[in-house]
Amino acid sequence: MFELAKEFGGIQNPEIVVKLFSLTLMGQVGTSRFAICLKEGKSLYSKISGEYLETDKQTLFKLVSAPLLISELPDTKRYNILHDHLLKEKISALIPLQMQNEVKGVLCLGDKLRGGGYTQSDLEFIFSLSNLAFVSLENARLFNEELEKKKMESELLIAREIQQGLLPRTLPTIDGFEIAAENISSKQVGGDYYDAIPTDNNKFIITIADVSGKGTPASLLMANVQATVHALVPFQLALSIATARINDLIYRNTSSDKFITFFWGSLDAKSKKFQYVNAGHNPPFVMRRDGTIERLSDGGLILGIMKTIVPYQEGSVALNSGDSVILFTDGVSEAMDINGVDYTEERLESFVKGLNGKSASAMLSDIINEIQRYCTAAAQYDDITLIVFKAT
Structure with a gap:
């Protein structure tokens, strides 16, 4: 024996x-x-x-x-x-x-x-x-089980490295504007993406997106989105046409259960005009100097759901000194407390109103602190991504 x-x-x-x-x-x-x-x-x-x-x-x-x-x-x-x-x-x-x-x-x-x-x-x-x-x-x-766990942890590490490698290391300096951004990866690693890309004539493409799913597949799809955005920006196409091209590319090359909520806009630093297309993303907030809130919702369908049939609509907003734009993914609005209750966009809007007059970096920091306070003792299940820019 x-x-x-x-x-x-x-x-x-x-x-x-x-x-x-x-x-x-x-x-x-x-x-x-x-x-x-x-x-x-x-x-x-x-x-x-x-x-x-x-x-x-x-x-x-x-x-x-x-x-x-x-x-x-x-x-x-x-x-x-x-x-x-x-x-x-x-x-x-x-x-x-x-x-x-x-x-x-x-x-x-x-x-x-x-x-x-x-x-x-x-x-x-x-x-x-x-x-x-x-x-x-x-x-x-x-x-x-331990081997499988280590394999999964390794895959998540690769996914996180892919994700972090595609996000901008530094944000561009924009005359007449402050800009700040942050991405906080969850343990599961999602497919959040943000960018701020300088173009000609003192214009900047500002982008935020959220790929469905978690782990390496989501990160790889996010990498495709990032590459496509960077490839299209130099052509200076109208945002509506470029968005349709991205949608058709994603639709042709991914399965039906993969989709992307996507928002991007062209900020003219000289005229302070911001033209945008919202493809099914959480509508960003525009907070005016007097504290009133507007939402940026013009656009069309989520990317990857179906081939473009109806053209994407472009929206436009004029920004004045003291106006701020807050872009976020659903990891912010759907952050849950220990009881599984979402933070909600309504609560976020109410909180943002109280930040009026602060700098872009201070607003960003305060929103992140507020979300983390709300989620105290609860696990973070989704990436938290934010971009804030403000006309000075």
Whole structure:
């Protein structure tokens, strides 16, 4: 048994554990028919159909606390159905599988190949053998779960690196404006994207987007959006036409369950005019110097849902000294407290009104602090992305 313990202890592959157990059971006891019924996880069957055992598992777990021959099964009405099922499956003995003195499963043994019943010494040996195998199976399961966890963590790290590498390292200086932006990645990593791209004639393309989904797929799709935006900006197309091109490209090259909420605009620093297209994104706030709020909602459908049929509409807003524009993703408005209640856009709008007169960087910092305060003790499930720019 000591040698078997060493062998089982060194195996991390569940299939090899079951194979070693099967061979040992066959060689030492003379049976090849067995079922391992587990409380958690998938049960294992060797030359037993399991048709009845699946329905009897809960009864087995309550009944079997020590090795038990079927002939010793309590003769009560409560176990009549179980007794009939075990006879139909030609089960002769039941062995508890224990972990920390708790029954986690039951080994159901078929008849011996050479005939005859199981002796007390057989049952004691099988009890020790099966629990060695069970502990080894549990260790293998935990080992593989840890490997899978590390693999997932590695993928999330790659996704986060992709995402952070595509965001601007520094924001451009815009004459007559202050600008600040921030992206706070969640543990799951989404596909948030923002950018501020200088163009000719003292104009700047300001973009914010949110790709559906999480992890590496979302980050890769976000990378495609970023590349497409940067490729189209030098052509100086009308925003409505460029948005349609991005939409058609995403629609042709992604599955139907992938989509992007997208907002971008061209800020003319000289005239202080901001032209924009909103493709299904959370409408940004325009906070006037007197504290009144407007929303930027002109545009069209979310990107990637369908081919462009109806042209995207452009909106335009004139900004005066003291006016601010706040762009955000739904990781801000849908941030949840510990009870799962969303922060909401209404609450955000009310909070933003109280920031009137502050600088762009101060507003950005205050909004982030407010969201983090609201979510105290709750996990962050989505990226938080904000851009604030203000006419000075």
